[in-house]
Amino acid sequence: MPLVLFFSLNSNSGNGDGRGWFGFAATVAIIAAVTSIGVGIFTHEKKNELRNNTESTSFGKVLGVLVKNDQLMAIALTYVLYTTGIQIMNSFQLYYFTYIMGKAPTYTIYALINGLIGVITVSLFPGLAKKFSRRRVFFYSILVMLIGLVLFALAGHSLPMVILGGAIFMLPQPLIFLVVLMIITDSVEYGQLKLGHRDEGLTLSVRPLLDKFGGAVAGGVVGMTATAAGMISGATADQITAHGTSIFKLIMFAVPAILILLGTFVFSRKVKLDEKMHAQIVDELEKTWHQHLEGDDSALSETAAAETTATLSFAAPVDGKLLPLSSVSAPAFANGSMGEGIAIKPTDGQIFAPVAGTIVADFPSTRHALGIRTDNGIPFLIHVGVDTVEMQGTGFVSYVENGQHVEAGDKLMEFWSPAIKEAGHDDTVMIAFTKSDDTPNYELKFVKNEGLVDHGDEIIQIENK
Structure with a gap:
């Protein structure tokens, strides 16, 4: 109304006149145009295949x-x-x-x-x-x-x-x-x-x-x-x-x-x-995440075939103390139903890519876990904390998204352990390798399975059979 009255020749009992309302509308139009053009000129996005909107x-x-x-x-x-x-x-x-x-x-x-x-x-x-x-x-x-x-x-x-x-x-x-x-x-x-x-x-x-x-x-x-x-x-x-x-x-x-x-x-x-139902849904998706992987299967098969004799070095994704996966308080990981793997009690809240691969599951609403498929076709899950899905993403920051390729050592995500503990949860990081009919036949050899490690230290060798 101050703008309408400013442009009006007749205040019309505080209602303004046609000239005033036109001035108000023109002001809104100019601000909208200038700010929209500003976004277009000064905002720069990364150009990669992931951002190509083909559909x-x-x-x-x-x-x-x-x-x-x-x-x-x-x-x-x-x-x-x-x-x-x-x-x-x-x-x-x-x-x-x-x-x-x-x-x-x-x-x-x-x-x-x-x-x-x-x-x-x-x-x-x-x-x-x-x-x-x-x-x-x-x-x-x-x-x-x-x-x-x-x-x-x-x-x-x-x-x-x-x-x-x-x-x-x-x-x-x-x-x-x-x-x-x-x-x-x-x-x-x-x-x-x-x-x-x-x-x-x-x-x-x-x-x-x-x-x-x-x-x-x-x-x-x-x-x-x-x-x-x-x-x-x-x-x-x-x-x-x-x-x-x-x-x-x-x-x-x-x-x-x-x-x-x-x-x-x-x-x-x-x-x-509600929150409880969503937590149950995400828990179920975690158990079956490897069954719905998206991507170019033909290209993956060619890559996997080319590297079947390779031994892949798998590094610790986070600083901390190595623990057997069977010792964690999450039953699905401890009993082996999520696959073979290892756990790390973290001393830092940064997760790095342990190997080169592609993000195939990113749980964007909770950001507590990442599913990754190595370049030779082996899927594994990095899961931060026990029951942390209930936190609805609070205390987690993800730097990657589904479909993105990462190199070993790239930062994937961050988490804040005090927030996890304040919510009453365990902050142990769990890594589980999943085997199914469409994944290469491989064997895990644990180079190190106890003691302190820094991210980037080799802890597992993945041998294609």
Whole structure:
């Protein structure tokens, strides 16, 4: 509103005129153009085969993923109802200040307060997510939002009450967004387990698609409602009839409330993908990760055939103390079902590539493990900690992604042992080699299986048989 009034020749009781609104729109357009061009000119990406997008994402493919992944469909339906409701409510707010209260300039104060509240709320999310489950954060947030909506609806012309109601309505919005985003991200692994392949790009494109849909619906609803209520160019608050005000308030408050409640109902009945379920899914994927390796099998076969007589040196991926894999507290590793291998009690939080190979499993939502296939076709898993999947990626940083080739000694990831221990988990790093029908026949010879090692020290020789 300050920009609108700055460019206006006639303040029009604080509403501005056509010249002012054009000046505002032109300012937005210039800022958008300049910043977009700046990103294009000054942002540089690495050019490699991994980043070549050879497959286009169509609307049909997104719908296909939604239909096949029931948990993605459930959270998508929840979110489209929710986001449409809040976007209708948020889009009406300037109209409320302009045509109900007759105090358009005060909207700037209201917007600044809500913006600050949003920043504060985001900073609170990690603590809340740690203390409460995501489902509880979602339900509590919806309850707070509905209280704010009711207060706003009853505020009338009282600026303090409008600001209070709007602030309470705004307060939980970032929390709900983050809960939805995390569930959508977790549905990648759910779909992988259910369908046998990852649809990460398609899955993550669902959320912005729904935001755009909700925004389009909100724009249409606001435009039609404002016209029906007489809130058109040149009108003032004094010219809005009681009938027009009733129509406006009904759509502004009742419709969003109904949509938000419908979204909450769908969430409570259909969304089952919580932190515990996701941890179980990732645990199952870890056990079968080698069964769904992607890549060019023909090229791999040629490479493996060319190196069948080679003895491959395998180095320690992390500094620490060597331990027998049978001694770890993770049953799947200790009993050998994950394959033969070794463990290291780390003294440092950096993981390096023990051998040249290709990343074939990266667990992007948890970042606690990496599946690697050596250049001669032997898959192995580096797993940091016991039950660390429950940390949802907290304390882990990955420097590689699926499909990337690495050389021996390249840094793969980092982890923070204090965070793992604070969460009540063991930080032991476990390395397991997997054998299956489509991997070369090989034998592990342990050069060193006890004592302290530094990353890069040879600990195993892999002999092709």
